[in-house]
Amino acid sequence: MSGGTVQQAERRRTRTPAQPDQPFRLTLLGGWELQAGGEAVAMSSSGQRLLALLALRGRTQRDYAAGILWPESDDQNALANLRTTLWRVRQRAGGALISTQHEIELAPLVSLDIDGLVAAGRYLLADGSGDSPADCAEIGRDLAGHEPLLPGWYDDWVLTERERLQQLQVHALEVAAERLVQSRHLASALEIAQAATQVEPFRETAHCAVVKVLLQQANPAQAVRHYRRYESLLHRELGIRPSDHLRDLVRPVLASPA
Incomplete structure (x- = not known):
């Protein structure tokens, strides 16, 4: 993930990381679930x-949220749907939302599982974190x-956010693997690179990291x-070949006598 993308993500999400004593817990990774006091809350x-x-987006204009969630409706009907949905959410999870005439957002009472992913990813991407190799590997495994994010959801805005989080996640794993290589903790580096x-x-770049460690x-x-499996995957699914850079990594091995 580029520095500009990270900065954009930081501007879009400014909530304080989740605290364990908050009464609502919203899970988005692996599937949607809302809990209140440890009990699941049914939601439309x-x-x-x-x-x-x-x-995912933080404080949002009402008309923008309505347009995103009901893209096939006109503005009036989309806003009416939003008002109905807000009323129903308040009936089932009172206190989870803060709304004004023009904006809505999650209340600080709602903790998010994605905060842990974002915090760990940003931490690993930060320069000069000074972690020991063991700490770096532990954060990478976590x-x-x-x-x-929300598997089975195919809304355009979900696909965009899923891609953003995956890019943050895999880039941070690559950075962790590189730091572990530099400290000569190759077994942990391989584990983290393979996870990427x-x-x-x-x-x-993730497959390059695996090949380099091996x-x-x-x-x-x-x-x-590993190179051959990746080459086969690209050919089968996308009809392309690995880049010259990755081929150059294994070319000396392929060229050496048996």
């Missing part, structure tokens, strides 16, 4: 989408364990096998 599909939108390829199977571990055969 429109209510789920409203809360998810506010969790980051790798986060599930995708699971998050984003088509991302070449070569530094003096495991050329495994490096070639």
Whole structure:
């Protein structure tokens, strides 16, 4: 993820990281769930989408939220749908929303699981964090364990946010793997680099990180096998080849005599 993308994400989400004693817990990673006092709260599909939108976008103009959530309706009907949804959400989760005449947002009483992913990703991307290799590996493993955002949801705004979080996640894992390579903790570096390829199977920089670690571990055969699997994936799914950079990493191994 580029520095500009990180800065954009920071501007869009300014909520304080979640605290364990807050009464509402909104889960978006791996599926939607709202809990109040440890009990699941039933919510309509429109209510789920409203809360998810506010969790991901922060304070939002009412007309903008209505247009995003009901794109096929005219402005008047979309705003009417929004008012109905707001009323229903308040009936089931009073105190979870703050609304004014023009804006709506989640109340500070709502904690978000995505805050943990974002915080860990930004922390690993920060220069000069000074963590020990063991701490770096632990944070990387925790980051790798986060599930995708709202699987099964195909709204355009969800797809955009899912991609943004995945890019943050995989970039931070690549950085963690590189730091572990530099400190010669190659086993942990390989684990974290492989996790990055699971998050984003088509991302070449993640596969480059795996190949580099395997070569530094003096495991050329495994490096070639990993390259071949990635090459096959790209050809089968996208009809393209790995870049010259990745091919150059394994070319000396492929060119060496048996």
